[in-house]
Amino acid sequence: MEDKFNCSCGYSICIRKSVTVSMACPSCRTLYCFGNNEFIKLSTLKPITEDVSPLKINTEGVLESKEFRITGRQQIIYNSSYRNLWSATYKSGEHFQIGESYGTYTIIKELSAQVSPTKFRNLKIGKEIELPPRHFFYVNGMHEMKELAVEGDFPIPIILQPKCLSIELSNNKFEFVIINIFGDSDIRISSGHFLNFEDFSFKNTRNLNEWI
Amino acid sequence: MNGSEINSNDNLPSAEILNCPKCRVALRVTGFLLTKNIACRKCHGIFNYSSGNLRLIKIFRKEKYNHIPIGSKGTIDGKKYEVVGFANYREAHTPYAWDEYILFSPIHGYSFLSVYEGHWNYLEQIILRPKQIVNDVNLNGDTYRIFNRYKQKTDYALGEFPWDITENSNTITEYINPPYIIVHDKGTNEETWLLGKYITPEEIKEAFNLQTHLPEQTGIGSTQLHASSASLSKVKQLTLYVVLSITVLQIILSFTAKEKVVFKDQLNIPANKTAGIVSPPFILENTLSGKSNLQVELIAPVHNSWMEADITLVNDNTGEEFHFEQGVEYYSGVEDGESWSEGQNYTDLTLSYIPEGKYHLNIFPATPDEGVGYFQLTLTQDVSMLSNFFIILLLALIFPVALWISVSSYEAQRWMNSDFSPYNTE
């Protein structure tokens, strides 16, 4: 079910009733988050930068015979790289994220595991660490977040923190983990696995005729 | 289910055109947010690119020729790419230089074509992290041996790059398992694993529809395959089977050989030198093919003397004759306190293809004046032929051994370019 929300700039935004938790106004880039039965204005973000991604809002796909649709994107710009976190929802309402960076694709879900930030201090590229339950990973990227741009709507809250260290880990089982350390102590761990572009059976992508 | 209204651009953008801040030449940007550096073809300046702004980092002194023009589109391994950048690198503090082409696809991201001494590799980023095993790495069960470890220096760049091309602090390690290569690029904040494969200049030309000729190949490429190396493992296996089969066959043949003595006699040498000896008749038994071999042994009590015999084996049924000569000699003595000897009083030979039937021998023996009085002749039918076994074995091994030598010397040459050569025992 859809509903309408009027942004302070006057733009009327379609939202998913009882689903949308965060959203960005496509006109003025104001980010809203749902709380106390209303959408609260959080911040005005920079517009999404062109990154030649083949995906867009409303791109659809199929994973494990389940159809999904992309409803939002967080474009995270680090000091020397970038990552798109596409927010996708299956028809059943189940939510997941598609990580996209330089032609590599991952499906990601946030873990509820509580881990002490001390575990991730003094990490170095190539270092092996163990994450519960008995999964071993290697650190292959550590990036300071520089900017965040958002488009679309999300069934999850978007975290806005001026300081975020993003640690990327992978192993030899196609598994993937991102540890985001917001500020000094707020840790969010997301895990998932790598897939090929073709594995998503995307449709309604941007026009890729020249590239297929 | 509807999402919010977004002004998404349905089409991928065309390249952005900027003017070089130094020489005003048009510069293309295809990667937008992904592009970090842009290098100008005219002034050879390299610029940092951020949010549409260009900041000069460095100017390259030498211009290098790129065989594949920037902007060329081509298909490799079924993936469509555009050539967006070209760089010439050198292994730091060495004269070893190579070229790299940066390929871009919105779907597959960045891939690379690297060329050294005319040998090309096509490299893609891999998501599966190889396992480190001491110095080497393992990917999908295949071991890649360490080949080179170095830091690189960028001597020239052209086009656009998704990283800072002038930043050369990363350590690069190459592992090979021809025709494949794994390249590990490790920096302070990031590491990248690339999997590459040898690609021929013809494939490059076809992929990018090039009419120009590509650099001449010299030496052996780090991932170049010996034309027959794929056959070597099969040949090794096949050779093992062949050796085993022939050995088993030889054992069977040795056990089933009749080895029947058909004639054995001690014969006196006639006083009349022109007189011959006619042997009693004997029978060569029937065999599967109707023919067999016949071993002739001659023993004579020679001492500082010799004896030879002109022998004709005569088939009494057909009149066929087989003529041969046999001789023995033996000399010994003492010279300067050292005893010496040469020759022996025994000899044998094997006649081939002797048909079955009734035979006799015509023998004309010859000795010196102080002659040997007698000799012994033994004829054995169907003896096992070990020499045949060794000859066939030798012939069967010529090809695998030659191939092995060829592949080994090829490998030794390949590893001459490596600091980690298994052929270097120093």
Next chain:
Amino acid sequence: MFKLRNYLIILAILLSIYLYAALTGWKFFGSNSEKWSPKQEKGHHK
């Protein structure tokens, strides 16, 4: 260029020669007899 197929052919030929020799009593480099048969020369005497 070395071809596996060619090597297989060579092996097949070698194996055939080996078996043929074993059956007929052909010793490679072993026989040094001169064969004569009555058809070759009239009037030859035993």
